[in-house]
Amino acid sequence: xxxxxxxxxxxxxxxxxxxxxxxxxxxxxxxxxxxxxxxxxxxxxxxxxxxxxxxxxxxxxxxxxxxxxxxxxxxxxxxxxxxxxxxxxxxxxxxxxxxxxxxxxxxxxxxxxxxxxxxxxxxxxxxxxxxxxxxxxxxxxxxxxxxxxxxxxxxxxxxxxxxxxxxxxxxxxxxxxxxxxxxxxxxxxxxxxxxxxxxxxxxxxxxxxxxxxxxxxxxxxxxxxxxxxxxxxxxxxxxxxxxxxxxxxxxxxxxxxxxxxxxxxxxxxxxxxxxxxxxxxxxxxxxxxxxxxxxxxxxxxxxxxxxxxxxxxxxxxxxxxxxxxxxxxxxxxxxxxxxxxxxxxx
Amino acid sequence: xxxxxxxxxxxxxxxxxxxxxxxxxxxxxxxxxxxxxxxxxxxxxxxxxxxxxxxxxxxxxxxxxxxxxxxxxxxxxxxxxxxxxxxxxxxxxxxxxxxxxxxxxxxxxxxxxxxxxxxxxxxxxxxxxxxxxxxxxxxxxxxxxxxxxxxxxxxxxxxxxxxxxxxxxxxxxxxxxxxxxxxxxxxxxxxxxxxxxxxxxxxxxxxxxxxxxxxxxxxxxxxxxxxxxxxxxxxxxxxxxxxxxxxxxxxxxxxxxxxxxxxxxxxxxxxxxxxxxxxxxxxxxxxxxxxxxxxxxxxxxxxxxxxxxxxxxxxxxxxxxxxxxxxxxxxxxxxxxxxxxxxxxx
DNA sequence: TTGTAGGCGTTATCAT
DNA sequence: ATGATAACGCCTACAA
Numbered sequence: 001x002x003x004x005x006x007x008x009x010x011x012x013x014x015x016x017x018x019x020x021x022x023x024x025x026x027x028x029x030x031x032x033x034x035x036x037x038x039x040x041x042x043x044x045x046x047x048x049x050x051x052x053x054x055x056x057x058x059x060x061x062x063x064x065x066x067x068x069x070x071x072x073x074x075x076x077x078x079x080x081x082x083x084x085x086x087x088x089x090x091x092x093x094x095x096x097x098x099x100x101x102x103x104x105x106x107x108x109x110x111x112x113x114x115x116x117x118x119x120x121x122x123x124x125x126x127x128x129x130x131x132x133x134x135x136x137x138x139x140x141x142x143x144x145x146x147x148x149x150x151x152x153x154x155x156x157x158x159x160x161x162x163x164x165x166x167x168x169x170x171x172x173x174x175x176x177x178x179x180x181x182x183x184x185x186x187x188x189x190x191x192x193x194x195x196x197x198x199x200x201x202x203x204x205x206x207x208x209x210x211x212x213x214x215x216x217x218x219x220x221x222x223x224x225x226x227x228x229x230x231x232x233x234x235x236x237x238x239x240x241x242x243x244x245x246x247x248x249x250x251x252x253x254x255x256x257x258x259x260x261x262x263x264x265x266x267x268x269x270x271x272x273x274x275x276x277x278x279x280x281x282x283x284x285x286x287x288x289x290x291x292x293x294x295x296x297x298x299x300x301x302x303x304x305x306x307x308x309x310x311x312x313x314x315x316x317x318x319x320x321x322x323x324x325x326x327x328x329x330x331x332x333x334x335x336x337x338x339x340x341x342x343x344x345x346x
Numbered sequence: 347x348x349x350x351x352x353x354x355x356x357x358x359x360x361x362x363x364x365x366x367x368x369x370x371x372x373x374x375x376x377x378x379x380x381x382x383x384x385x386x387x388x389x390x391x392x393x394x395x396x397x398x399x400x401x402x403x404x405x406x407x408x409x410x411x412x413x414x415x416x417x418x419x420x421x422x423x424x425x426x427x428x429x430x431x432x433x434x435x436x437x438x439x440x441x442x443x444x445x446x447x448x449x450x451x452x453x454x455x456x457x458x459x460x461x462x463x464x465x466x467x468x469x470x471x472x473x474x475x476x477x478x479x480x481x482x483x484x485x486x487x488x489x490x491x492x493x494x495x496x497x498x499x500x501x502x503x504x505x506x507x508x509x510x511x512x513x514x515x516x517x518x519x520x521x522x523x524x525x526x527x528x529x530x531x532x533x534x535x536x537x538x539x540x541x542x543x544x545x546x547x548x549x550x551x552x553x554x555x556x557x558x559x560x561x562x563x564x565x566x567x568x569x570x571x572x573x574x575x576x577x578x579x580x581x582x583x584x585x586x587x588x589x590x591x592x593x594x595x596x597x598x599x600x601x602x603x604x605x606x607x608x609x610x611x612x613x614x615x616x617x618x619x620x621x622x623x624x625x626x627x628x629x630x631x632x633x634x635x636x637x638x639x640x641x642x643x644x645x646x647x648x649x650x651x652x653x654x655x656x657x658x659x660x661x662x663x664x665x666x667x668x669x670x671x672x673x674x675x676x677x678x679x680x681x682x683x684x685x686x687x688x689x690x691x692x
Numbered sequence: 693t694t695g696t697a698g699g700c701g702t703t704a705t706c707a708t
Numbered sequence: 709a710t711g712a713t714a715a716c717g718c719c720t721a722c723a724a
Binding site: 088096123230 | 432435459
Binding site for chain 3: 359360361371372375376378379403404406407408409410411412
């Protein structure tokens with residue numbers, strides 16, 4: 001029985017199955033493209049033949065013929081940034097549920113890399129893009145009717161509306177600052193994100209809005225520029241804490257820089273939250289593992305991803321018109337890094 | 347000039363270019379498949395025609411015809427675990443340099459998900475797999491001659507040798523314990539990883555080996571089981587620190603659980619490193635951001651990824667025989683969480 | 693319900 | 709060096 005060991009090198013094709021089942025290629029194809037009209041009996045015959053032949057439809061041939069690869073490119077600036085993986089995870093789960101495959105790209109914010117991934121959709125290997133990069137790849141214009149289907153996540157772009165799934169950053173920031181004010185803080189500092197990003201500007205705007213609402217004057221000295229990194233948080237914290245009249249609370253534009261502020265406070269011998277309250281934004285795991293754990297704004301990151309790919313796929317399949325903007329709700333997570341301010345001595 | 351605005355809906359194909367350049371499809375193809383013999387003159391003509399037509403080769407058709415997609419599936423158990431992104435990044439950079447595309451999958455250690463990604467290579471959409479999951483997808487046997495090309499990263503499998511790129515975990519663990527012993531510690535605790543993983547067993551073995559070398563007795567009470575999580579580190583730390591004769595140093599099998607031990611020490615009012623030295627493994631960013639920063643074993647993660655995909659691609663292209671095991675060097679990173687033990691009072 | 697046949701866009705073989 | 713042509717494996721009118 002040498003046949004047993006003589007495995008076919010070539011993978012079985014639709015033709016092999018057709019021959020085995022004594023039907024036409026078309027029928028086999030119909031059995032595998034769900035929802036086609038086939039007798040229950042032939043369906044069974046075909047399925048058996050397929051199993052016997054070890055047949056699996058060739059995804060490339062299907063995609064070529066159907067003119068759709070059912071793949072989506074997801075562009076992330078930096079996967080090592082703990083903010084992103086949860087979003088990607090949400091994307092991936094929903095994608096799989098909908099029968100799509102994800103091609104994930106870590107761009108390092110490098111336009112060349114972005115362009116390389118754009119090629120995948122230009123050359124048919126992907127049907128659309130999900131962008132976490134906060135900008136369009138080079139050569140793509142939002143209002144170009146021939147541009148690839150795109151949905152933005154987390155960061156929206158100024159100018160022509162592109163479908164976007166995000167949170168209301170200004171409102172969420174205002175919530176947090178309102179909370180600090182309610183605790184009794186009168187001097188509330190802010191460590192910003194990189195000013196180039198809409199995100200950072202929105203959060204700063206929310207900070208200012210809540211200050212105004214609380215009847216607190218805006219003091220530019222209390223705003224220190226950061227760039228979302230731990231190191232920038234340390235630097236900004238140092239700056240704020242060395243002020244003649246330092247803040248009793250600091251709201252950082254993300255958790256990583258909040259932990260940086262915490263470090264700066266420690267370096268000056270300050271007790272948190274006893275002498276300084278610190279709040280962050282995003283609710284990444286670091287906020288929880290920090291000592292003390294950081295009060296922060298929770299973003300529903302997996303849901304952001306899931307909604308975004310859902311939107312993109314609907315757009316792709318139903319030719320749904322360029323939809324809008326989806327805003328997902330946030331919530332405050334109160335932990336041990338914030339408390340009422342210390343009473344002024346004297 | 348209505349032609350200007352009347353963009354073709356259909357993307358240009360090789361035939362359009364051929365017509366424009368007044369050559370055959372074959373010649374156009376040759377121009378785009380590098381290293382083919384074409385006159386410099388016709389090459390220029392074709393290239394010009396291609397630009398004029400806005401032509402890009404269709405990746406699907408190429409892959410179908412060439413029987414190679416130049417794509418690799420990368421399976422990661424949990425992208426949110428900060429250990430993995432750096433490896434993935436190394437993979438991705440090298441892949442792009444070599445002209446390959448990555449299909450990344452987050453499996454959640456779910457066999458169904460692993461199987462779904464395996465289908466991509468079975469159906470031609472990928473040429474091979476890079477596994478960070480520490481195991482083969484269901485239905486794949488290491489010694490099956492028809493199994494897809496696979497390279498393992500970080501975790502090696504017992505049994506039939508599969509190509510693997512990793513570090514020498516036992517040796518690296520031994521290095522760290524040797525360091526602690528050299529500082530003067532006599533009672534060194536260990537928080538393990540999940541015992542099911544070879545990784546954990548290797549690190550434990552290294553711990554024991556270094557102990558023996560230093561002439562220190564192995565005390566089972568000083569070994570607490572963990573699972574690489576922060577919470578398990580806290581629990582294990584509590585356990586070890588509540589011993590009648592507690593350790594003066596703890597070596598945790600990864601950084602996250604080391605930070606857990608740190609938390610446990612703090613909860614008991616211990617000063618680190620004054621009263622307890624703590625060491626971790628992996629050198630993720632958390633180790634640096636922790637307060638105090640954690641002494642740890644550095645793994646060259648990006649290099650692990652780059653080596654692995656290089657190995658896989660060589661295997662794919664040169665039909666290189668099932669290669670071996672590549673071990674990459676580690677190094678100790680000494681930070682503030684370790685110091686000489688406190689002198690015994692009295 | 694099932695079969696026939698043509699084509700998706702490319703590359704490889706064989707001529708010329 | 710270039711051209712004609714037949715696959716690659718599948719899907720989808722259209723016909724039966």
